[in-house]
Structure formats: C-alpha cells, structure tokens
Amino acid sequence: MKLKFGVVVFPGSNCDHDSYHVLKHILDQETVYLWHKDTNLQNCDVIILPGGFSYGDYIRTGAVAKLSPIMNSVIDFANKGGVVFGICNGFQILTESGLLPGTLIKNKNLKFICKDIYITAVNDSSLLTKSLEKKTLMTPIAHGEGNYFTDDETLKSLQQNNQILFRYSSSKAEISDEYNPNGSIKNIAGIMNKSGNVFGMMPHPERSSDGLLGKTDGMQIFNSLLKNFIK
Amino acid sequence: MFKAKVIITRKKSILDPQGKAAEHGAVLLGFKNITNVRIDKQVEFLVNVSDLEIAKQEVSEFCSKLLSNPSMEDFEINLDKVDEA
Numbered sequence: 001m002k003l004k005f006g007v008v009v010f011p012g013s014n015c016d017h018d019s020y021h022v023l024k025h026i027l028d029q030e031t032v033y034l035w036h037k038d039t040n041l042q043n044c045d046v047i048i049l050p051g052g053f054s055y056g057d058y059i060r061t062g063a064v065a066k067l068s069p070i071m072n073s074v075i076d077f078a079n080k081g082g083v084v085f086g087i088c089n090g091f092q093i094l095t096e097s098g099l100l101p102g103t104l105i106k107n108k109n110l111k112f113i114c115k116d117i118y119i120t121a122v123n124d125s126s127l128l129t130k131s132l133e134k135k136t137l138m139t140p141i142a143h144g145e146g147n148y149f150t151d152d153e154t155l156k157s158l159q160q161n162n163q164i165l166f167r168y169s170s171s172k173a174e175i176s177d178e179y180n181p182n183g184s185i186k187n188i189a190g191i192m193n194k195s196g197n198v199f200g201m202m203p204h205p206e207r208s209s210d211g212l213l214g215k216t217d218g219m220q221i222f223n224s225l226l227k228n229f230i231k
Numbered sequence: 232m233f234k235a236k237v238i239i240t241r242k243k244s245i246l247d248p249q250g251k252a253a254e255h256g257a258v259l260l261g262f263k264n265i266t267n268v269r270i271d272k273q274v275e276f277l278v279n280v281s282d283l284e285i286a287k288q289e290v291s292e293f294c295s296k297l298l299s300n301p302s303m304e305d306f307e308i309n310l311d312k313v314d315e316a
Binding site: 059060063064067095096101102103105106107108109110149150151154183 | 244
C-alpha cells in the first residue's frame with residue numbers, strides 16, 4: 001500500500017533526512033517535510049516526529065517543540081485517530097505534549113549513549129509490531145535523555161492496556177538490568193497510547209533500514225506499519 | 232512589577248543522577264556528612280503587573296505549561312515586588 005508520510009522538521013532536528021530517505025527512497029512511499037511553523041499536515045497518513053535536539057533540548061527535551069504551531073495540528077490529528085510516530089527526540093516531544101504517558105529523563109549513567117543495542121517486541125498486535133519477522137531487533141540508540149520514567153499507576157495502566165511495544169534486551173531476548181542501557185523503568189524502549197495510533201521509541205529504526213549501513217532490522221518496524229495500516 | 236524566582240525540583244520518587252554524581256564527588260573529597268544531594272533548577276524573570284494575585288496566576292501557569300513537567304517535577308514560586316528591572 002502507498003501511504004503519504006510527513007516528516008516534521010524542528011530547529012535542531014537531525015534525523016529528519018534519515019527518516020525521509022528510508023521512507024521515500026527505500027520504501028518508495030510519498031514523503032514530504034513539514035516545517036514546524038506550518039500548520040497544514042498536507043493530508044499525510046502518517047506523521048513522523050524525528051530524532052534530534054529540537055530547540056537545543058533547552059528547559060527539557062521536547063519542551064519547546066511541543067509549543068510549535070505544527071504540533072497543534074499534530075495533536076489534533078492524533079486525537080482524531082491519525083497515526084503519529086515519534087523516534088528519539090520525537091518520543092520526547094510526544095511525552096511532553098501529553099500524547100504519550102510518562103517522561104524521558106537523563107540516562108542513569110549521565111552519559112550520552114550512542115551504540116547498537118537489542119530490543120525485543122513485547123506486543124504482537126500493534127501497527128508497528130504485528131508483522132515483525134523476528135521479535136528481537138538490533139537498532140542504534142543515540143541519546144542523553146532516554147531513561148523512561150513513569151509513576152506506578154501509569155506503569156500499571158501501560159501494562160494492563162498492552163501499551164509497551166519494545167524492551168531493551170540481549171540478542172537472545174533476555175530482558176534484565178544487564179541489558180538496560182539507560183535505566184528505563186522495566187527496560188521500556190518504546191510505547192504507544194491507549195488507542196494504538198500514537199507511537200514513541202528511543203531507538204532509531206530509520207538508522208537501521210538501509211542495507212548500505214550494514215543493518216536492516218529497523219526496516220521491519222516500517223514494513224509492519226505499511227502492512228497493517230488501514231486507510 | 233514583580234521579580235519571580237522559581238525553583239523547580241525533581242519529585243522525590245525520581246532518581247536524580249546528577250545529584251548522585253555530586254554526592255559521589257563529596258565522598259571522594261572526603262566529606263562524610265553530606266547526603267541526599269539533589270540538583271534543582273532556578274529560573275528568574277520579571278512579571279510586568281502590579282497585582283500580586285495576577286502575577287501568581289501567570290507565573291504558576293508558565294511553570295506548569297513550560298518550565299516544569301508535572302509528571303516528574305514540582306515547583307516553588309517566590310515573588311518580590313520591585314520598582315524597576
């Protein structure tokens with residue numbers, strides 16, 4: 001199925017071109033950039049909030065980006081059931097804007113972590129995880145604030161509603177502290193909202209979707225989205 | 232006009248890795264009595280109104296909508312009447 005993707009560009013976004021490249025040139029989907037000062041989502045089917053350091057991460061990651069004019073349209077779109085996918089800084093913007101629960105705080109070891117890690121899908125019915133060829137995927141992470149935190153009540157509700165998509169794991173799908181790179185509660189690497197149309201994850205599937213880079217596991221997430229999207 | 236001094240603190244239930252690192256530094260320096268280090272944020276600005284209640288309301292809204300994230304932080308507002316900047 002051909003979908004139209006909109007990749008939002010904030011001042012400081014730096015994975016917008018990676019996302020655009022994968023969607024447009026590798027997956028052959030109609031893809032446009034959406035400038036943060038605009039409000040028109042150009043009839044896109046899916047909105048991508050890319051990684052980066054929007055507004056220099058000042059105040060808190062995503063705190064200023066959530067106030068951009070385009071975000072009013074994105075919030076409206078999401079509330080009407082539109083599919084929104086935030087990656088890394090995009091995930092942080094989604095929690096700041098209240099579209100996803102919880103928050104992303106500084107990594108437990110205080111360091112910016114940039115490396116390939118493994119995540120295991122713990123939900124097999126969401127748009128992003130339903131059609132994965134394998135449950136454990138190698139994806140890069142590159143963040144200083146990726147430590148997912150939420151209070152007990154929210155965590156319980158995430159679990160009850162099957163909103164946890166990915167957890168940090170070993171290559172053999174073992175989920176434990178040893179494989180938790182940033183201190184995230186319950187090794188959470190990605191979640192979705194209750195209605196299953198807003199997604200956020202810290203790892204970068206768009207940086208592991210081009211065979212030229214030697215890793216393609218991230219492609220499975222985009223393929224799952226394309227396969228299961230109902231227009 | 233009021234001078235606002237806002238202190239944003241991380242909720243006690245949330246680990247403060249920077250505070251922990253500073254605490255560790257205190258140990259390395261040989262301090263034996265320093266514990267529970269928390270690193271918070273302080274923001275200062277002017278509020279150009281004469282009514283205290285209006286100033287309080289505006290600052291509180293600014294704090295909850297932007298300066299703090301209610302899911303992980305609390306804030307404390309201090310307002311001082313000043314004549315000019």
